[in-house]
Amino acid sequence: MNVINLDHISFNPLLPEVREAMIDAINNKDLHNPSSQHKAGEKSAEMLAQARQNVADLINAADPKEVVFTSGGTESVNHAVKGAAMANREKGNHIIATNIEHNSVIRSLKRLSAQGFKVTSLSVDESGRVDPAAVADAITDQTILISVMHSNNETGTIQPIAEIGAIARENKVLFHCDAVDSVGVVPVDVQALNADLLSFASNPFYGPTGAGGLYIRRGTRIFPLLDGGVQEHNKRAGTENLIGIIGMGKAAQLAAAHMEERRAHLADLKKYLVEQLPQYVDEYIINTNPDHSLPNLLNISLKYIEGESVMLMLDEENLAVSTKSACATGSLRASHVLLSLGLSHSDAQGTLVIAWGIDNSKDDLQKLLSTLSGVVSTLRSMSPLYQK
DSSP, X not given: OOOEEOXXXXXXXXOHHHHHHHHHHHHOTTOOOTTOSSHHHHHHHXXXXXXXXXXXXXXXXXXXXXXXXXXXXXXXXXXXXXXXXXXXXXXXXXXXXXXXXXXXXHHHHHHHHTTTOEEEEEOOOTTSOOOHHHHHHHOOTTEEEEEOOSBOTTTOBBOOHHHHHHHHHHTTOEEEEEOTTXXXXXXXXXXXXXXXXXXXXXXXXXXXXXXXXXEEOTTOOOOOSSOSSOHHHHTSOSOOOHHHHHHHHHHHHHHHHHHHHHHHHHHHHHHHHHHHGGGTOOSEEEOSOSSSBOTTEEEEEETTSOHHHHXXXXXXXXXXXXXXXXXXXXXXXXXXXXXXXXXXXXXHHTEEEEEOOTTOOXXXXXXXXXXXXXXXXXXXXXXXXXXX
């Protein structure tokens, strides 16, 4: 089965160099627990340190010790939001976020709300961006945390993070940025973004799933989610996933080295898709901000039909796309992100998320477009909403 993967926002394949680094580590008979004090442990600790340095370099962390390895983006977000809130509770109980955040943020905030924290969820404009002035206006003397995602995992829209981070710093409020879908895809500099906490994962830049990281700026007060040993500089207990971290470190090194050429390739594919789309389908809405968005994702709403039906019919032709965040798959509700942009429920239900990677080509997109044209025509011919 030769599937064309245009659902890279959900899963990216391992790069050959990353797979090789992980296999070498698995075959290394001297690989040991990096916390052990003997020679084998010290050698493993050196490998862990090199991976940490590679990741720190990717996000421009001042000190590699500011990088805490986790099991992935969801854990990183939970640690940042819950850990920062609980550690700073004596200062206040107010948290600011937006209404298009990932479910890991939304559900963490719901958990905190049940414990007495107050949450302000800010609206975005029709292009999917929050106004930094609205963030500033929402700050009170009880505000202890602002959490805004770098790029949205459904629309790809990038937020004005540096401005929001500067506002948070000026007001002495901790700032967390969920950058899971951005790190390794576009430049993410924790210094330029004024981030105190930044969550990310390995898979978006072609590392292994099950490996992620949380940047914690030195001096930031945060409680650990896991209690136990003193691993990860006493921030995250438990023996590190060394094989996964080695793969993540290699992927980070490659992402930093090839960032610009990858980004140019992805942006060229996006330009091609946007330009060619009107020749194959009509009556659609582009929900991705044209000026501020990831180069590897396009979110479109096809009028009068359901996105899930389109997705299933494309799947029959070995074309993998999605209709919403993989974390929301299985829900019959329209995407909260698209509703926040002002779309109607019917238009939101007609959405496709197309996400390509460095392994995709214009031929892949051409196959998608030609197949999509027939699928849309078929479904609209059966739709009671559609009138020629």
